[in-house]
Amino acid sequence: MRLPEGLLEQAQHLARREPKRPKQASLRRAISTAYYALFHLLISEAILSWKRVEDRDDLARMFEHTNMKTVCANRRDELNAQFKKTKRTAPASYDLTVRKHLHLVAETFVQMHQQRENADYDYSTTWARTDVVAKVAAVDAAFKAWKAIRKEDISQAFLFTLLQKKRR
Amino acid sequence: MPVMPSGIVHQRHVAAAVQKAADSLAPDVVRIRYAVALDSTGLAAIFFRVLLSDQASREDRLYETTQRISRKLLDIVKPMEKFGMEAYFNFRSASEQAKLKDAAWE
Numbered sequence: 340m341r342l343p344e345g346l347l348e349q350a351q352h353l354a355r356r357e358p359k360r361p362k363q364a365s366l367r368r369a370i371s372t373a374y375y376a377l378f379h380l381l382i383s384e385a386i387l388s389w390k391r392v393e394d395r396d397d398l399a400r401m402f403e404h405t406n407m408k409t410v411c412a413n414r415r416d417e418l419n420a421q422f423k424k425t426k427r428t429a430p431a432s433y434d435l436t437v438r439k440h441l442h443l444v445a446e447t448f449v450q451m452h453q454q455r456e457n458a459d460y461d462y463s464t465t466w467a468r469t470d471v472v473a474k475v476a477a478v479d480a481a482f483k484a485w486k487a488i489r490k491e492d493i494s495q496a497f498l499f500t501l502l503q504k505k506r507r
Numbered sequence: 508m509p510v511m512p513s514g515i516v517h518q519r520h521v522a523a524a525v526q527k528a529a530d531s532l533a534p535d536v537v538r539i540r541y542a543v544a545l546d547s548t549g550l551a552a553i554f555f556r557v558l559l560s561d562q563a564s565r566e567d568r569l570y571e572t573t574q575r576i577s578r579k580l581l582d583i584v585k586p587m588e589k590f591g592m593e594a595y596f597n598f599r600s601a602s603e604q605a606k607l608k609d610a611a612w613e
Contacts, residue, residue: 405548412593453595456547465607467599469564476570 343383346376347475347482354471366466367458373478374455377448378404380482384489385498407501408452411445414497418442437491440484445497447481450474517590518543521553528583532576535563537601539580540612543592552593553586556612564600573598 340348353369356362382402386395418438425435454474457464488494521541529539537558546552557580563572577596581587586594604612 408548416587449593450595453547453552453593454597464597465609467603467607469559469569469600469603470598472566473569473573473598477574480570 341383343376343380343482346372346379347478350376350475350478354468354475361468361471363466366468366471369471369475370451370458370466371455373475374451377444377451377478377481378402378407380485381407381444381448381498381501384485385501388495388498402501403504404452406504408449409505410500410503411448411452413505414500415442415445415449418445437488437493440488441493441497443484444481447477451478521584521586521590524584525555525580528580531583532579534560535572536560536576542611546593546595550593551591552595553584553590555580555594555596557596557598558604558612559598559600561600561602564598564603 350369350373353365353372356365382399385402386398389395389398418441421438422442451474458466485494521543525539525541529536532539537560539558540556542554542556543551544554557573557576559572559576573596576598577594580596581594584594586592599607599612
């Protein structure tokens, strides 16, 4: 099992530990682990496009959390603008389905980046299992969406942009 | 004519829009609370706290339910388009809140 899938499985396990009285430690680690599952999924996919296999591990270290979040937010907003222009009556196309999957991946990354920050550092919030299960399920859905579109040009271009340093 | 700080005007608009969203999402949504604060990137953001009915919190429909509610809130409140704010969502069930008695969710 690859690291991203292993992390997602671990998040699912943590979210359901202690069925009656979930520990905050388990819930917080589930959120954090689910975020890292998605983070590593995107990086592990991105580095596959680098031809020199021996450089891929170093390339993986060049991705930065906040940059990735900004890129994802910008991509999501661009896709939202495109969806608005698409006529509501337009028939569903494969291209639209691909864009919706990419939107789900980008939006989930934006959400989970913030949730991971809260789970790891914010003492003021108390986590509830309902929230954690929903968020881990969202990451699971993002994994499935990504696997459906990973070879598309738009997806590969998205991976490349994750290295960019852009402001919102 | 009194000049109202834009932040207060925004707060009023946000409050009205959030209430409208909550009304349209009943009975799945019991109530929605929110806070405007800086997010992890240092930008102003709106953090929604959505209290779900226990029925809506059933695990077999939880993902779809939370996605639908998030979309509806974004459609009605339009935090990015109208206020330039990112939106984040947290959920809990009515029975979880009854145990936790968290003032921020009341």
